[in-house]
Each structure stands twice: as structure tokens, then as C-alpha cells.
Amino acid sequence: MDNRPVGVYDSGLGGLTVWREIRRQWPEESLIYLGDGKNCPYGARPAEEIRQLADEAVEKLVAMGCKMVVVACNTATAAAIEFLRAKYNTLPIVGMEPAVKPASLHTRTGVIGVLATARSLDGDLFRRTAARYGADIRVLTAVGEGFVELVEANREHTREAFDTVRRILDPMIEGGADQIVLGCTHYPFLLPVFERIVAGRGVTIVDPSPAVARRVGQLLDQNDLHAEPGHTPYCDFITFADEEYRKRLEYKAFEQDENIAGETH
Ligand code: DGL
Secondary structure, three states: OOOOOEEEEEOOOOOHHHHHHHHHHOOOOOEEEEEOOOOOOOOOOOHHHHHHHHHHHHHHHHHOOOOEEEEOOHHHHHHHHHHHHHHOOOOOEEOOOOOHHHHHHHOOOOEEEEEEOHHHHOOHHHHHHHHHHOOOOEEEEEEOOOHHHHHHOOOOOOHHHHHHHHHHHHHHHHOOOOEEEEOOOOHHHHHHHHHHHHOOOOOEEEOOHHHHHHHHHHHHHHOOOOOOOOOOOOEEEEOOOOHHHHHHHHHHHHHHHHHHHHHHO
């Protein structure tokens, strides 16, 4: 048993989609969310630069007493996960994996689409995952050009968001993809737009965050790190940007919570 917090890190607001799932599945765990904000977006930065930013972030979370870190960013996972696991070798670290496996198991057309940032798609992690699970199917990939910026600017419910997503999604669907993997943690914030675009077209959108939260639970089990039953958790939000951005993280996190409450009651 261990009541120390779990650290959750992303380039910005996107990792809150994973934070939300961790909270849902493990409500007794305290969480410290670090949304860089100052250097977002990471998507087109060189891998070496992302490694340095991820190192700084994990160092900060460890200094704040985290018992585990979730790299809730596909781009940082692709660029830095091996480096981080080697450097912080006693710390359990969970990364994001592109959900090619579940998509390839469920496709009926034999074609899946993967949306992610440029750095995620050209990384070894994606290449290996696609080769392993996507060997017998066609994997179409596209960079979600402009998606992260829309979410960071809080413009995900606009006409502009609809047009931006449709421009990228339509060619995948026309190419036969019936499973579309969200390979960037910012993209689930655009789910209502995705759902409108795919409505009636036999396409499923795959969000890997519930599976990542389950993996967090497995690692808590294996390392005997779960918080005590009945522990009252806290949630903190930190950033490398300014106080205004920190408040936005907090607001966005609990705004989602209200939406979830609205959905389930
Ligand atoms: N949320 C991030 C990801 O999952 C990165 C977005 C960005 O900073 O470009 O890839």
C-alpha cells in the first residue's frame, strides 16, 4: 500500500483524457497532472528535444514524490520512453501505445486508420506496433494537422474543428478504414466532432485511454503501490507555462468531470 500520488504528464491539455480514465478506474489514487504548456505542441519537434522535455517533466514529478509516472502523450512516449525507463529504472512508467492491436482485431474491412502527430508516426514504436499487429491488414496513417492547436485553444466545438477533422478523416474512410485509432491524447477532446463525421458510415473510433488506465492498475498491483482503501485522494495540476495555463488545466479537467456526471446521471 502506498498513498503517494501518480504523476500524469503530457505536452499540454491532451493527457487529461487519460487522467480522466485513471480517476474513473482508480478513484482512491492521488494524481499530479503536469501539462507542459510552455513547449506545446511537441508533435513536430526533434526527438532529442522531446526527450529533454520529458526528462525534465519526470524529474519534476519524482521530486514531488510520485510513485509512478504515466506519460500520457503518444509523442513523448515515442521519443523518450526507453530513455526514461533506463534513467528512472526503479520507477514504474506507463506509456501510450498506438491501439493498432484492438483495431486490427475488430476491423471487418481489413483497413484501419491511425491518426497521430508526425513524430509519433515516424517513430520506431509505431513502426514496430504496426508491423506486429497490422501485418495482415492495411494501416492508413495521417497526421491530425491542426487538431492539437484546436484543443489547446478551446476551439474543439467549432465549425472550424469540424472542417479540420473532416478534411483528414474523409480520405481514410473513403480508403476503407472502419476502425480509426486516436494516436494522440489530445484527439479524444474532439470525439463529438469525430462521432458526427462518422455517423452512419460503419466506422468505430478507438480511444486507447481506458486500456492505459487498466495498465496503470496492473502496475500498481504488481508493485504493491495501490493507495489504502478509503484513502482520500487529492488532484494537483502543474505546468511549465504560467499560472493562467495551470488554471486552464484544472478547469478543463473538472469541466470533463461535469460532462461525465451529466452523461451518467
Ligand atoms: N498529446 C500529445 C500526444 O499524445 C502531443 C500533442 C503535441 O504536443 O503535439 O501525442
